[in-house]
Amino acid sequence: MNTCSCPECAAELTLPDNAMEHEIIPCQDCGTELEIVSLSPARVELAPEIEEDWGE
Amino acid sequence: MSDMRVAVLITHVRPEEKLLFAAFAARGITPDVIADGDLNIDLTAGPEQLAPSRIPWQAYDLIFERSVSTSRGLYALAIFESWGLNVINRYVTAAVCADKLQTTLALTRAGVPQPTARVAFDTDRALDALADLSYPAVLKPVTGSWGRLLARVDNRTAAEAILEHRQTLGNYTHHVYYAQAFVDKPGRDIRAFVVGERTICAIYRHSQHWITNTARGGQATNCPVTPELDALCRTAANAVGGGILAIDVLEHPEHGLLVNEINHTMEFRNSSVPTGVDIAAEVVDYTLRTVESSGVVA
Incomplete structure (x- = not known):
């Protein structure tokens, strides 16, 4: 099981089996948006703020 | 087909990218995922330089631009096209769609009805x-x-x-x-998905708010692709250069269907279920056909 801790609330996070680097996931405890920056070892950072030119 | 080398440029991985990666995998292709934040490109050199994947850019048969960051995506497309690489969507399409004024001008030139x-x-x-x-x-x-x-x-x-x-x-x-x-919409607008020369499906986006984007809470249901909607959307897509596009359409109470905006890195996470169309599969098949028809497989 791939786990790490939330940088916002320190809760233990379990990454989904199909998790990918650069994927945005919510913390299962505090709901903060996090970016997966590494899978091995598992590591997340606070997701970047939405920038003005972001979109589809 | 599985020898094809594909790079997908991302800012971060959205649900759409995961659906696309799964569709590529179903066709025996594992794309290299390249974060636009990792780019460091020598603009005075060419495609022989290494991508962040440690593979020369020129080794890719296709670079599929899916950046959330419009500015990064546009500049990346400009660079890759200047090197003669296969990209989707093309720079000109992305540049027109990224700018609402340019989109309006392109639609006007093509005679597409719009507000x-x-x-x-x-x-x-x-x-x-x-x-x-x-x-x-x-x-x-x-x-x-x-x-x-x-x-x-x-x-x-x-x-x-x-x-x-x-x-x-x-x-x-x-x-x-x-x-x-302002168009007084009937509590919904239409988002149609054009892939190449086909309008593959469409959704209604329902909202009590005048802004109906699903990113703002609009709810998606299937919208039948009528011949009128299909023709309008294909004409609009061609007006901005064609490719893989989401066309936002308004229903004007007197003037009928009007094209509002066009998106070049479309999101579709909420649209395959109501329409019953595997949008990711349609998109990936189109990208592979495009590479094959270009005759350039590295």
């Missing part, structure tokens, strides 16, 4: 433009997405306030005052 739109560069002339459109009207930034910073302007007093805020607080792009006639 009346005006532009002014001075706040007094912007007030004139809004009066010319008549209230209510809609002020939009020329760049941006997800319904951000759209303003329905109901009267001159509101217009004066919004324009002063934009002039004072905004950067130079907010001083381009692009305004559209």
Whole structure:
């Protein structure tokens, strides 16, 4: 099981089996948006703020 | 087919990218995922330089641009195309779609019905433009997405306030005052998905709010692709250069279907279930056909 801790609330996070680097996931405890920056070892950072030119 | 080398350029991985990766995998292809934040490109050299994947850019048969960051995606496309690499969507398409004013011009040239739109560069002339459109009207930034910073302007007093805020607080792009006639929608708009020469499916986006983007809470249901909608959307897609595009369409009570905006890195996470169309599979099959028809497989 791939786990790490939330940088916002320190809760233990379990990454989904199909998790990918650069994927945005919510913390299962505090709901903060996090970016997966590494899978091995598992590591997340606070997701970047939405920038003005972001979109589809 | 599995020898094909594909790079997908991302800012971060959205649900759409995961669906696309799964569709590529089902066809025996594992794309290299390249984060635009990792790019460091020598602009005076060529495609022989290494990508962050440690593979020369020229080894890719296709670079599929899916950046959330419009500016990064546009510059990356410009670079890759200048090197002669296969990209989707093409730079010209992305550049037109990323700019609402340019989109309006392209649709006008092609005779595509759309809401009346005006532009002014001075706040007094912007007030004139809004009066010319008549209230209510809609002020939009020329760049941006997800319904951000759209303003329905109901009267001159509101217009004066919004324009002063934009002039004072905004950067130079907010001083381009692009305004559209307000269309009194029937509680929904239409998003149609065009892939190559086909309108593969469409959804209604329902909302009590005048902004119906699903990013703002609009609910998706299937919208039948009628011959009228199909023809309109394909014409609009061709007007901006074609490719993989999401066309936003308004139902005007008197003038019928009007093209509102076109998106070049479309999101579709909520659209395959209501339409029953595997959008990711359609997109991936199109990208592979495009590479095959180009005859350039590294």
